[in-house]
Amino acid sequence: xxRGYWIKSKPVYTSLVWHEKATSHLVLAAGIGGMAALKLFxxxxxxxxxxxxxxxxxxxxxxxxxxxKKIVPDNLHVxxxxxxxxxxxxxxxxxxxxxxxxxxxxSEGFIWDVAKVVKPFGVENDHIMxxxxxxxxxxxxxxxxxxxxxxxxxxIVQCCGCERMLFVRDHFSRNLGAYMGLMVDAESPxxxxxxEEIYP
Amino acid sequence: xNMIDVRVAAVEQVTPLIKHFKFVKxxxxxxxxxxxxxxxxxxxxAEGRTYRNPxxxxxxxxxxxxxxxxxxxQENSRGGSAYMHENVRVGMTLKITHPVNxxxxxxxxxxxxxxxxGIGITPFMSQIEDLNxxxxxxxxxxxxxxYKQAAFVEELQKACGNKLHCHSDSDGHRxxxxxxxxxxxLGTHVYVCGPSPMVVAxxxxxxxxxxxxxxxHNEQFLAPPVGETFKVQLAQSNIEVQVPAEMSMxxxxxxxxxxxxxxCRGGVCGRCELSVLECDGGLEHNDHFLTESEKASCxxxxxxxSRTKGKxxxxxx
Numbered sequence: 001x002x003r004g005y006w007i008k009s010k011p012v013y014t015s016l017v018w019h020e021k022a023t024s025h026l027v028l029a030a031g032i033g034g035m036a037a038l039k040l041f042x043x044x045x046x047x048x049x050x051x052x053x054x055x056x057x058x059x060x061x062x063x064x065x066x067x068x069k070k071i072v073p074d075n076l077h078v079x080x081x082x083x084x085x086x087x088x089x090x091x092x093x094x095x096x097x098x099x100x101x102x103x104x105x106x107s108e109g110f111i112w113d114v115a116k117v118v119k120p121f122g123v124e125n126d127h128i129m130x131x132x133x134x135x136x137x138x139x140x141x142x143x144x145x146x147x148x149x150x151x152x153x154x155x156i157v158q159c160c161g162c163e164r165m166l167f168v169r170d171h172f173s174r175n176l177g178a179y180m181g182l183m184v185d186a187e188s189p190x191x192x193x194x195x196e197e198i199y200p
Numbered sequence: 201x202n203m204i205d206v207r208v209a210a211v212e213q214v215t216p217l218i219k220h221f222k223f224v225k226x227x228x229x230x231x232x233x234x235x236x237x238x239x240x241x242x243x244x245x246a247e248g249r250t251y252r253n254p255x256x257x258x259x260x261x262x263x264x265x266x267x268x269x270x271x272x273x274q275e276n277s278r279g280g281s282a283y284m285h286e287n288v289r290v291g292m293t294l295k296i297t298h299p300v301n302x303x304x305x306x307x308x309x310x311x312x313x314x315x316x317x318g319i320g321i322t323p324f325m326s327q328i329e330d331l332n333x334x335x336x337x338x339x340x341x342x343x344x345x346x347y348k349q350a351a352f353v354e355e356l357q358k359a360c361g362n363k364l365h366c367h368s369d370s371d372g373h374r375x376x377x378x379x380x381x382x383x384x385x386l387g388t389h390v391y392v393c394g395p396s397p398m399v400v401a402x403x404x405x406x407x408x409x410x411x412x413x414x415x416x417h418n419e420q421f422l423a424p425p426v427g428e429t430f431k432v433q434l435a436q437s438n439i440e441v442q443v444p445a446e447m448s449m450x451x452x453x454x455x456x457x458x459x460x461x462x463x464c465r466g467g468v469c470g471r472c473e474l475s476v477l478e479c480d481g482g483l484e485h486n487d488h489f490l491t492e493s494e495k496a497s498c499x500x501x502x503x504x505x506s507r508t509k510g511k512x513x514x515x516x517x
Contacts, residue, residue, distance in 0.1 A: 021408050022410035097386065098384040098385070098415070099382065099409040099410040121387060122309070126412070127412045
């Protein structure tokens with residue numbers, strides 16, 4: 001990984017903090033993101049109604065649902081998988097009104113899946129507060145075959161579509177929720193730099 | 201600035217205080233196309249000085265045969281609106297700028313809530329043509345003191361049908377901003393044009409309800425306020441200009457024969473921004489363009505509406 005350079009498209013994630021001005025709040029968390037939701041409830045509770053959707057992350061064996069049930073006053077909905085949470089999200093969005101504040105905590109894949117679900121309802125990703133938890137693993141979009149390889153933890157990865165070896169860049173597409181990957185050994189086939197885990 | 205010569209084709213007294221003017225191109229050709237929400241600047245030569253005031257285009261953007269503006273006679277007019285009311289007659293020629301749009305509709309909005317106060321209805325009259333054409337979801341809230349003073353209510357009823365909501369102060373039908381903005385679906389954009397307290401009320405209400413800034417739009421052209429007389433030294437042109445109490449700095453600079461950039465002349469667009477090199481008193485910032493920290497830095501000024509509290513100012517022009 002190169003040091004000391006910055007690409008504008010690379011997302012910046014923060015810690016979740018309640019917006020004081022709002023009409024309602026919607027917290028979406030998955031896996032270790034449940035901890036971010038718990039931290040949010042350590043802050044002074046907002047005056048407006050709060051809804052929390054939480055997906056247990058079966059893969060990582062972490063489950064904050066029991067604690068969340070104790071802490072979140074009401075309107076907590078627990079799901080087994082992220083997909084179930086996203087389905088529920090899609091069904092409640094049409095009832096939401098301006099002034100809704102959205103908070104997301106989870107893996108990068110989860111964060112941008114949420115952004116994709118709410119966009120057709122008129123919520124721009126700039127208006128979603130995002131906290132990255134769980135893993136730094138990236139989704140990588142192959143600029144050659146357009147396939148997206150998920151859960152990439154290394155600087156170089158083999159494309160799940162065309163099997164080219166891709167260098168994982170910092171250029172990020174908000175529409176695809178993925179980083180750009182391009183063939184690393186196009187000029188000297190088979191000559192690969194060391195493959196290292198840098199997105200654990 | 202490249203101006204367009206127009207002839208006044210019609211003048212109509214719409215209400216006791218509002219006149220509607222129709223302009224056609226002097227050579228009979230088509231006027232430049234524009235989008236809903238655009239404005240032009242009308243230059244008026246009156247008794248040795250030139251007024252240049254911005255007015256919203258209120259005709260249909262699909263009609264380039266003529267431009268339509270409406271002018272409310274201001275109680276404390278510096279001369280511009282009084283000139284339009286008293287001196288501009290059918291057949292006269294005037295110079296106008298090309299249309300500029302600082303109040304565009306958000307193309308990605310799911311719904312548009314338009315809020316007009318009094319003469320602030322004019323930019324919406326061209327916008328609703330655009331909204332009707334694309335079949336957009338919108339509602340227009342038109343607030344005024346009384347039906348007698350309200351312009352274009354019949355035209356608006358025809359154009360908007362049940363999307364028009366009139367709020368007459370004299371009938372006690374005040375617009376409940378909080379209730380209106382609280383009930384809007386996600387993806388709604390709100391637009392306001394009208395007197396300053398109304399614009400502030402919409403901006404504050406939207407902010408308090410948690411609306412993102414990008415979903416809130418306003419247009420409020422300011423008339424240059426009257427102030428104290430002062431001198432401006434133009435460093436590049438190396439001349440000194442006296443700014444009288446009733447003239448804006450921009451007008452005084454123009455009157456001295458120095459070309460200065462401008463677009464809206466109402467403290468909105470930022471085009472006329474000048475660097476302040478020296479200033480012996482504080483600056484009197486009246487614009488809506490500079491940020492608070494820029495205003496505090498005393499290094500930039502909008503000569504269209506702002507002045508100095510001191511006696512002398514040196515500008516990089």
